Amino acid sequence: MERKIITTSDGSHSIFIPELNEHYHSFHGAIQESKHVFIEAGLKYVAAQQQTISILEIGLGTGLNALLTLMEAQALSKAIHYTALEAFPLGSDITNALNYIAALDAKEYADPFELIHSSEWEKETRITTTYSLKKINDTLRHVSLPGDQFDLIYFDAFGPPVQPEMWTEEVFSKIYTTTRNKGVLVTYCAKGEVKRTLKKVGFAIENLPGPPGKREMIRAVKI
Numbered sequence: 001m002e003r004k005i006i007t008t009s010d011g012s013h014s015i016f017i018p019e020l021n022e023h024y025h026s027f028h029g030a031i032q033e034s035k036h037v038f039i040e041a042g043l044k045y046v047a048a049q050q051q052t053i054s055i056l057e058i059g060l061g062t063g064l065n066a067l068l069t070l071m072e073a074q075a076l077s078k079a080i081h082y083t084a085l086e087a088f089p090l091g092s093d094i095t096n097a098l099n100y101i102a103a104l105d106a107k108e109y110a111d112p113f114e115l116i117h118s119s120e121w122e123k124e125t126r127i128t129t130t131y132s133l134k135k136i137n138d139t140l141r142h143v144s145l146p147g148d149q150f151d152l153i154y155f156d157a158f159g160p161p162v163q164p165e166m167w168t169e170e171v172f173s174k175i176y177t178t179t180r181n182k183g184v185l186v187t188y189c190a191k192g193e194v195k196r197t198l199k200k201v202g203f204a205i206e207n208l209p210g211p212p213g214k215r216e217m218i219r220a221v222k223i
Helices: 030-047 064-076 107-118 169-178 192-201
Strands: 004-007 013-017 052-058 079-085 124-128 131-136 150-155 179-187 203-209 216-222
Touching (some): 030 064, 030 150, 030 179, 052 064, 064 124, 169 192
Parallel strands (some): 150 179
Antiparallel strands (some): 004 013, 124 131, 179 216, 203 216
């Protein structure tokens, strides 16, 4: 499947898949969207309550969420255990061309960002002294996840029209089981059907203002 690097409105890169007519991020701004949904509404919310945070990302993609999490965790002096699922990893020809380090003016994170992509799959890798990463080359539907494992879920799958199988009761039940009590799921999607499914499996739903181009986003808390 062909993947093309495109530049979004905030100057940061994303990926476009012509076959699906789908982007990895909002064309209004990749960095802007990721910061709003996953860092501001997710990481900072959880970090206010604890020192060490275990994160599960559904869709490593370009590694932008992993990079922004590393940068913010360093600023907040938090320890991160990061697990990322990715069924279709990007090749190094694409990841090496992404402009996030320049766009964020973060030269000191160039090597960690490269390691995020080059680290071995299925093996925990220490990216920094306080940030470990385990990448799993599998889908959420097939992977086995332990119960009560994660404090924060970044649900960054393609939207329901493109990946309807990722937004089902079965999938969210699996996420609920692997989320710790009072753990949090954040996603850019705020469709009514998604909210109802999350509620059905046990999450409490909070509607938050979305990033530019989206009216709302979801923060769900395990209760």
